[in-house]
Amino acid sequence: MRTSLIIPTRNAASHLDRLLPALRMQTLQPDEMLVVDSASSDDTVARFREFGARVEVIDARDFNHGGTRRWASEQVGGDALIVMTQDAIPATAETFANLISELQLDPLNGVAYGRQLPHPGAGVLGAQSRHFNYPAASRSKSLADVPHLGIKTCFSSDSFSVYRRSALHAVDGFPQDVIGSEDAYVAARMLLAGYQVRYAASAQVYHSHDYRLLEEFHRYFDIGVFYGREPWIRQAFGDAGGEGKRYVLAELRALREANALHRAPEVVVRSAFKLLGYRLGHLERYLPNSLKRRLGMFSTYWT
Structure with a gap:
């Protein structure tokens, strides 16, 4: 081959x-x-x-x-x-x-x-x-x-x-x-x-990334744009709601094992930023390109 x-x-x-x-x-x-x-x-x-x-x-x-x-x-x-x-x-x-x-x-x-x-x-x-x-x-x-x-x-x-x-x-x-x-x-x-x-x-x-809070928001905005524009994927395979809950619980377990449960509020805030970015991405058709360049991680996509 x-x-x-x-x-x-x-x-x-x-x-x-x-x-x-x-x-x-x-x-x-x-x-x-x-x-x-x-x-x-x-x-x-x-x-x-x-x-x-x-x-x-x-x-x-x-x-x-x-x-x-x-x-x-x-x-x-x-x-x-x-x-x-x-x-x-x-x-x-x-x-x-x-x-x-x-x-x-x-x-x-x-x-x-x-x-x-x-x-x-x-x-x-x-x-x-x-x-x-x-x-x-x-x-x-x-x-x-x-x-x-x-x-x-x-x-x-x-x-x-x-x-x-x-x-x-x-x-x-x-x-x-x-x-x-x-x-x-x-x-x-x-x-x-x-x-x-x-x-x-x-x-x-x-291969891994330690994303900052706003980077998570930008990344999930782009993901929301993608799935909003490709509804056939959700229709064929479902949405990510259940997977998101599993992910949050896994993060909390990881913090507990690392004796870092004091960071649990960070997980909650990060999850909220991800969800907000994702939802805004789904609504991108209502937003001007000038704003989308600021909301997303792939800003040149909108130029």
Whole structure:
């Protein structure tokens, strides 16, 4: 199986001292590597070219989470397309090999996404997010899991994933224009087309965020915009209400285990900001673009 690696970047220099050695040590080396850089002002482009990657530079205003990945997927020739972000650091030498191996376990696996571990030094809540969404056991998800998993059935992550090209082509590839969550979009399309989504716990990367309060608000505004514009996903898989309650309870357990229950009010406030951002995102059609640029994390989407 010919493998292509795609990495969108913008000012990635702070990650490259960890990322490039981790890529170099992989026992499975991609047949080609394409970096799509959004006009970085640091030495990202030079360092990736020195590393041996093909680098294509685009205007930052032209970047789109779906459209840029769609374009990139058309520029490479692999049967399997590994897609990752600049801050996802392979945790072992077998990370790529295990990801491809789990994709190939079943010809119905259209996409496989790896296990994300907290970065060293991650905060309690940032680490808990990884533990909640990326457990220790692999599994395959199909439409038959919707009654039990709900919206979680189409959960996937382009921070580190691999797509079977034939399956991606069968669902018309990445969406041309989305504010984010292109991974959930493609996974949902694949599930509805009869494919499976594979969670590959054996393929591990370090990837986590310690979001500040307003960052959580901005992020959930963008998520609300996405699901508001793609109602077919909620119709097919349900909404995230029950999952949100489980997440809050898991955060409180994590605080208790870390002897940090004094931060419980922070969890409540964070949850309120997430919900507010999400609800406003659903109502974005009533808001002017000038305001949406301030409410969301992907501000250039509205220019």
